[in-house]
Amino acid sequence: MLAFEEALARVLAEVPAPESESVSLRAASGRILADQIRSPIDLPVFDNSAMDGYAVRAADVTSAKPASPARLRLAGKVAAGEVFLGEVTPGTCVRLFTGSPLPAGADAVVMQEDTHINPAAPGEVVILAPAGPGENVRTRGEDVKQGTILAEAGAAITPGRIGLLAAAGFGRLRVGRRPVVGLLATGSELTEPGQPLVPGQIYESNRTALAALMEGVGAVPKTLPLVADVLAGTSQALADAFNQCDAVVTSGGVSVGEMDFLKLAFEQIGGRLEFWKVAMKPGRPFVFGRCQGKLLFGLPGNPVSALVTFRLLVRPALLRWQGATDVSLPAHPGVLAEPLLNPGERRHFMSVKVDSTGKIQLAGRQASHLLSSLAAANGLVDVPAHTTLAAGSTVTVLRWDCY
Ligand code: AMP
Ligand code: MG
Numbered sequence: 001m002l003a004f005e006e007a008l009a010r011v012l013a014e015v016p017a018p019e020s021e022s023v024s025l026r027a028a029s030g031r032i033l034a035d036q037i038r039s040p041i042d043l044p045v046f047d048n049s050a051m052d053g054y055a056v057r058a059a060d061v062t063s064a065k066p067a068s069p070a071r072l073r074l075a076g077k078v079a080a081g082e083v084f085l086g087e088v089t090p091g092t093c094v095r096l097f098t099g100s101p102l103p104a105g106a107d108a109v110v111m112q113e114d115t116h117i118n119p120a121a122p123g124e125v126v127i128l129a130p131a132g133p134g135e136n137v138r139t140r141g142e143d144v145k146q147g148t149i150l151a152e153a154g155a156a157i158t159p160g161r162i163g164l165l166a167a168a169g170f171g172r173l174r175v176g177r178r179p180v181v182g183l184l185a186t187g188s189e190l191t192e193p194g195q196p197l198v199p200g201q202i203y204e205s206n207r208t209a210l211a212a213l214m215e216g217v218g219a220v221p222k223t224l225p226l227v228a229d230v231l232a233g234t235s236q237a238l239a240d241a242f243n244q245c246d247a248v249v250t251s252g253g254v255s256v257g258e259m260d261f262l263k264l265a266f267e268q269i270g271g272r273l274e275f276w277k278v279a280m281k282p283g284r285p286f287v288f289g290r291c292q293g294k295l296l297f298g299l300p301g302n303p304v305s306a307l308v309t310f311r312l313l314v315r316p317a318l319l320r321w322q323g324a325t326d327v328s329l330p331a332h333p334g335v336l337a338e339p340l341l342n343p344g345e346r347r348h349f350m351s352v353k354v355d356s357t358g359k360i361q362l363a364g365r366q367a368s369h370l371l372s373s374l375a376a377a378n379g380l381v382d383v384p385a386h387t388t389l390a391a392g393s394t395v396t397v398l399r400w401d402c403y
Pocket of ligand 1: 186
């Protein structure tokens with residue numbers, strides 16, 4: 001049986017090279033950058049005021065205080081978006097607002113609260129406090145110098161990066177193309193949610209949950225019809241799925257029962273099985289294969305197993321497909337509020353709930369059919385075989401705060 005790390009390495013090794021496409025910056029949220037991006041301009045673009053106030057020459061106001069204010073002649077006004085064509089000469093000042101370009105000749109801004117204008121003499125500004133050179137001035141390039149790297153190829157485009165790239169003037173970006181992933185659920189017991197249940201049937205839940213997970217990592221899920229446990233029907237459904245999609249994710253039918261047709265059906269359509277067992281719990285039966293240069297991920301049918309194996313083995317592949325550098329779930333330290341016991345032979349990725357202080361609890365009873373534990377979880381703790389992780393110990397949690 002393959003170790004989890006080996007299984008992941010083999011999956012990632014088969015992921016095709018990313019293709020890129022151009023999208024608007026607005027549409028780039030959550031996508032993966034195809035190219036390294038350097039800033040074509042300085043940020044701030046020009047020296048400008050951090051305050052509503054007055055542009056001055058610092059030397060004119062070094063000793064200003066309420067008892068002995070400096071008095072400067074008001075030479076003009078620059079709203080944000082305007083430029084002052086003259087120069088601030090000794091003994092003068094210019095009215096500015098936050099973001100107004102600093103006029104030539106000025107080297108500081110006195111904030112409005114430290115000034116006074118006598119209504120009887122509106123052409124004179126009384127300065128009540130000193131301002132040193134550079135005070136309240138946001139200098140050109142102090143945030144980003146022209147040519148600085150703004151983001152690396154393979155980085156996820158976060159809202160913060162979108163703001164930075166917009167400020168640097170990018171209207172469009174090249175990002176990794178989103179893989180279209182077919183979603184098949186096998187099982188003659190499965191009924192579409194919303195339909196009446198007949199005896200022996202259960203509602204199908206994996207495709208919906210997996211589609212949500214896929215969207216969270218930028219893939220395009222294509223939900224395909226339910227597949228009964230019949231070999232010919234399973235082969236046909238797989239063939240159709242591979243014709244329409246870049247990859248196919250199935251659930252169910254990968255164990256050892258005589259109604260588990262997935263592997264056989266896949267081989268019948270010319271697929272090549274790479275591996276179908278991983279030494280992990282949940283998710284020992286996990287099929288990985290290739291067909292027409294496309295990938296098959298055959299997840300176990302039990303919902304917890306399907307979602308955990310997706311997060312650990314499929315999610316990284318879908319991200320790498322788009323060119324992402326970081327493909328694993330973010331790993332954060334946390335402290336166990338209760339012991340985690342794994343008396344078994346296989347490492348167990350337990351579903352946990354980690355709070356904002358890092359305190360970790362089991363998300364509920366751990367069994368691969370218990371959906372309520374899955375719904376309560378926001379992370380996994382990898383508990384080695386034959387191991388108890390004691391309460392109070394610091395462990396690593398693989399987290400999904402959003403996805
Ligand atoms: P299987 O992997 O096909 O042996 O299925 C294992 C268990 O998961 C069985 O109890 C199935 O009824 C259940 N199961 C399989 N597929 C799904 C699905 N798509 N939605 C909900 N439960 C499922
Ligand atoms: Mg089944």
